[in-house]
Amino acid sequence: MAIPIKDIKLPEDSPKELLLDKHVEFIKRYGKSDDDYEFGMSDYLRMSGMYWGLTALELVDKLHILPENDVIDFIKRCQDPETGGISACIDHDPHLLYTLSAVQILCMYDRLDAVDASAVVNYVTSLQLPDGSFTGDKWGEVDTRFSFCAVATLALLNRLDAIDVEKAVSFVESCKNFDEGFGSRPFSESHAGMVYCCLGFLSITGRLDIVDRDTLAWWLCERQLPSGGLNGRPEKLPDVCYSWWVLSSLTMLGRLHWISAPALKRFILACQDVETGGFSDRPGDVADPYHTVFGFAALSLLGFDSIKPVNPTFCMPQHVIDKLKIKHQLL
Amino acid sequence: MGDSSSDDENAWVFYKDRPEWKDVDPVPQDDGNADIAAIRYTAKFKDVYDYFRAVLTKQEKSERALQLTKDAAELNPANYTVWQFRRDILKALNKDLYEELEYSQHIIDEHPKNYQVWHHRRVLVEWLKDASKELHLTELILNDDAKNYHAWQHRQWAIKTFNLFENELAYVDQLIQDDIRNNSAWNQRYFVINNTSGFTCEVLKSEIKYTLEKIKIAKENESAWNYLRGLLLHDKEGLSKNETVTNYCEELYSSGNRSPFLLAFLVDMCDEQVSQGGGDMRYTLERAEELCNSLANQYDKIRTKYWQYMAEKIKNKAEGKSEPSPPSDDS
Numbered sequence A: 001m002a003i004p005i006k007d008i009k010l011p012e013d014s015p016k017e018l019l020l021d022k023h024v025e026f027i028k029r030y031g032k033s034d035d036d037y038e039f040g041m042s043d044y045l046r047m048s049g050m051y052w053g054l055t056a057l058e059l060v061d062k063l064h065i066l067p068e069n070d071v072i073d074f075i076k077r078c079q080d081p082e083t084g085g086i087s088a089c090i091d092h093d094p095h096l097l098y099t100l101s102a103v104q105i106l107c108m109y110d111r112l113d114a115v116d117a118s119a120v121v122n123y124v125t126s127l128q129l130p131d132g133s134f135t136g137d138k139w140g141e142v143d144t145r146f147s148f149c150a151v152a153t154l155a156l157l158n159r160l161d162a163i164d165v166e167k168a169v170s171f172v173e174s175c176k177n178f179d180e181g182f183g184s185r186p187f188s189e190s191h192a193g194m195v196y197c198c199l200g201f202l203s204i205t206g207r208l209d210i211v212d213r214d215t216l217a218w219w220l221c222e223r224q225l226p227s228g229g230l231n232g233r234p235e236k237l238p239d240v241c242y243s244w245w246v247l248s249s250l251t252m253l254g255r256l257h258w259i260s261a262p263a264l265k266r267f268i269l270a271c272q273d274v275e276t277g278g279f280s281d282r283p284g285d286v287a288d289p290y291h292t293v294f295g296f297a298a299l300s301l302l303g304f305d306s307i308k309p310v311n312p313t314f315c316m317p318q319h320v321i322d323k324l325k326i327k328h329q330l331l
Numbered sequence B: 001m002g003d004s005s006s007d008d009e010n011a012w013v014f015y016k017d018r019p020e021w022k023d024v025d026p027v028p029q030d031d032g033n034a035d036i037a038a039i040r041y042t043a044k045f046k047d048v049y050d051y052f053r054a055v056l057t058k059q060e061k062s063e064r065a066l067q068l069t070k071d072a073a074e075l076n077p078a079n080y081t082v083w084q085f086r087r088d089i090l091k092a093l094n095k096d097l098y099e100e101l102e103y104s105q106h107i108i109d110e111h112p113k114n115y116q117v118w119h120h121r122r123v124l125v126e127w128l129k130d131a132s133k134e135l136h137l138t139e140l141i142l143n144d145d146a147k148n149y150h151a152w153q154h155r156q157w158a159i160k161t162f163n164l165f166e167n168e169l170a171y172v173d174q175l176i177q178d179d180i181r182n183n184s185a186w187n188q189r190y191f192v193i194n195n196t197s198g199f200t201c202e203v204l205k206s207e208i209k210y211t212l213e214k215i216k217i218a219k220e221n222e223s224a225w226n227y228l229r230g231l232l233l234h235d236k237e238g239l240s241k242n243e244t245v246t247n248y249c250e251e252l253y254s255s256g257n258r259s260p261f262l263l264a265f266l267v268d269m270c271d272e273q274v275s276q277g278g279g280d281m282r283y284t285l286e287r288a289e290e291l292c293n294s295l296a297n298q299y300d301k302i303r304t305k306y307w308q309y310m311a312e313k314i315k316n317k318a319e320g321k322s323e324p325s326p327p328s329d330d331s
Ligand SMILES: [Zn+2]
Pocket: A239, A240, A241, A242, A281, A291
């Protein structure tokens, strides 16, 4: 029975070289043109937008083209004096997602001194529930994404001791499915984004031993489609951001070489926008900073010389992780 | 379509021009000086949020503020502060929560992939202690997108919290009939059985029968094969000693079928027998090598490296050695 596999076909005229300069321009200009009304960044996730853009720039050694002090000043003003958490925008409510983004940016600039780090630690600690899981903010829901954000933030601040790690691990373990993948909560379907979060979490807590390495790595390899791109779940379309999540997960498991690197490279390069610069989820779609940083990061893991080595666990330049001596486990 | 005043762009009256809002001073967003990931606001967006910030600052819990949160949520349903403040007002004004439940269905229908709208829904259901509409709501959403992760998450939560398992297996069966490759539905099948009967001997037997029938219809269906593996995790004898399964696989193979998932399954059966012993002469090292070869060179070429690894791993097991080391060239 011939049911076609859900996939895309790369257009013949897709770009085949990395358009580095165009991407730098794209990041620099992003949000400043009137076209960006529709597709532009929203204020509620600006801190993450900054992290994507700045990380992309640092990966190609262009962080200096933006004034550091304005960024640091912005982050300072996003720290909530009451809870210690950091928000997406000045005077917004803090959230774990933006707290991690902010701490990642500060590490890149080596400017952790700019915020009250112990207040950040208190904020993260306050979000752990009795079963070991984390919520994203004081009202929000439980999700393994937040388990990752919590331990990543604390590890970057060298304060993993501030939470109950053992309980946190057992919650993440309870989200492991029969196919060896992970979902957002117990019994939620396996999803490459959550697999990345859970493996990242286990990498940071040094507990990668709880996964069946080869079975999970095979599930991850199965995400590669004939187009070369990777999807996030069976029967979904390939996407540059999933390509990163799967690839970084395989890297943490020491199984990066199991997929076809040339095919994936071809797919990611085909997702570049030759006119505006930047990467999109799939060839021909609108480019954005999110897919641009993950495109860079994936190409870095695939060994592109013009992009600095990226750390698979933190999605940050490796030299930053080395300099700060952040402990984490890779198989 | 929610609030009539926000329906028609032409009829839209800015808050700053509404006499009933004359007493309020709008509070503009402070974007700092950072020149990255800039935000573009439309005039309408700025107007609504300037007034939202004003009522939030004053903690004005009034009818007009409630209406304003609706406009703010429709412009950006991901803004969690808007939803939280809306709930505060609902409580303070003692509003009819069933009316709000209806409104939340409308907004979920418009933004089915938004975290915050689903969270709002969940809080309302918790407040009302009434989940009688949740199965219907999630079915509506899954009609449009049978893999919507948020809808499945919400559905699982409602089922588990309010014990709504009764007809769920029938629903799952319907979904699998509609789309045999719907991985979310297969995952839900596991969730239901695990939380009701459990995988007893009888259940295991009938589930294996069910799954093999589905594989017969679509032999290259990753979801069904993965589910079969999941089932056999509950078989004390392991993967390779269930006669129904082995006979089925062998018949399929003899008929000339070379689905990569069938071959992969046979490889794993060989792996199990080689490492544990078991005496089934069909599952030997030689067979594993032959299967891995044909997968690597013909039926699953994109994962050549994985199949080469598996062949070597099984060979090493047969010879009593440890697992092969990854190649040193990349990763
Ligand atoms: Zn994407």
